[in-house]
Amino acid sequence: MTLHLWLRHEPRTTERRTPVVPADARRLVDGGVTLTVEESPQRIFPLEEYEAAGCRRAPTGSWAGAPRDAVIIGLKELPDSPGELMHRHICFGHAYKRQPGAAGLLRRFAAGGGALLDLEYLVDDEGRRVAAFGFWAGYLGAALAVLQHRGRLTAPLVPTTKEELDAVLRHGARDARSTALVIGALGRSGRGAVAAFRTAGTEPTRWDLAETRDLDRPALLGHDVLVNAVLATAPVPPFLREEDLDAPARRLRTLCDVTCDVGSPFNVLPLYDRTTDWAEPVRRLREEPPLDLIAIDNLPSLLPRESSTDFSAALLPQLLAFGPGGAWGRCLDRYHQACRELGIEQRETGT
Known part of the structure; x- marks a missing residue:
């Protein structure tokens, strides 16, 4: 099945970064990935550069209505709604070390049948993070x-x-x-x-x-x-x-x-x-x-341009290899572990 990535707008007004820059968006599209990019007034790279790379355009915050098999990718916190999250989300969740609000976020994923693929826990075979700011x-x-x-x-x-x-x-x-x-x-x-x-x-x-x-x-x-x-x-x-x-x-x-x-x-x-x-x-x-x-x-x-460019370059090979094994499999396992630690019933979810 073709991977459909959905690059969401960041709701935090001071968040100018992106996990995927236009140059790497082009490489994803050339590699067979469907990439939808939301309009965002603050993202350091204009939407037109993504469209020129072959990406689809979507309204700000429309990810909640994306096809269920789309993988939503962003950086920082999700908005408070919807209350049930049915998609797989790639982002920094800050939810595995008992941070304030962590349990509530994980319950939203459990309720919707989605999953958190936390970028902080996307690691190689030796446990080293593969992409970081x-x-x-x-x-x-x-x-x-x-x-x-x-x-x-x-x-x-x-x-x-x-x-x-x-x-x-x-x-x-x-x-x-x-x-x-x-x-x-x-x-x-x-x-x-x-x-x-x-x-x-x-x-x-x-x-x-x-x-x-x-x-x-x-x-x-x-x-x-x-x-x-x-x-x-x-x-x-x-x-x-x-x-x-x-x-x-x-x-x-x-x-x-x-x-x-x-x-x-x-x-x-x-x-x-x-x-x-x-x-x-x-x-x-x-x-x-x-x-x-x-x-x-x-x-x-x-430093949104420099930091986004470096992060995107490191993340690109992982996105091109997205699937149930390897780093993404470990990422999903860590999500299930976090749910078990909090006693949250979680539907079976695969990448």
Whole structure:
């Protein structure tokens, strides 16, 4: 059966990215995939480029009425309706680590007979994610932290290009004397954060598993800027606690949590109860001495063209090989496992 992909509009007004860019849409169509693309006023690539690649056009938000065998593909959260989800959805569901609203989302899939194919759990034979925005999340997280620490971050945030962002980061780098720490420095997000700090003229301290097994909190608090790029998959002792923020020797002034695992028991920075956003990117956690938090959960959308192009290129081979086995089979198994863990009855669903 021919695969019918349905690229949906993202309801979040600050989401400019797409999981499939027009150049890769052309490769999918040439490979025999039917691709329907919804109208979207904010997607970084205009719909006309998809039509030129051989894609079908559909109204914004019309995916709920798509043929049942269509596979709906997007990035971030689904709207609250319909209450029953009958399609297979490829997206980041944020539903497998007991996040707020997770059970409700999975019950919607169970009620409609659909399935969540969560991009975070699309992995190869060795358990490595095959497509991720991590590098750009880390890059943007460190960049915003640098600009905030230098007093040069302005709100609301607006999407830009890497060239424009790098020019801002390099400006004043010669006079910068701050110290920075990246936790999770060997992962995708960590490598992106390190790259952004270097662009800004700062060589960061880099910690990963070896340094976090026996955490040196005084050393952590002795840096001016901290970027957390650790995505925990099991509960671990937090890197920072409320009492640490009041430590007399705290030098830390700017904290960026790239992971944004707020509400999850796996959160390594349980210091806040809500994320920040483009309109208000910074939250003050302490007044004296000041400590500012940046916790934006769609950072790569600030560089929508670059991040979408990289992600789409990594996802393309998986979409061309879409089927019941391999990475997609593992993805579906993880969905069923999540339903079982919550006691949700799930109809048998195949890819």
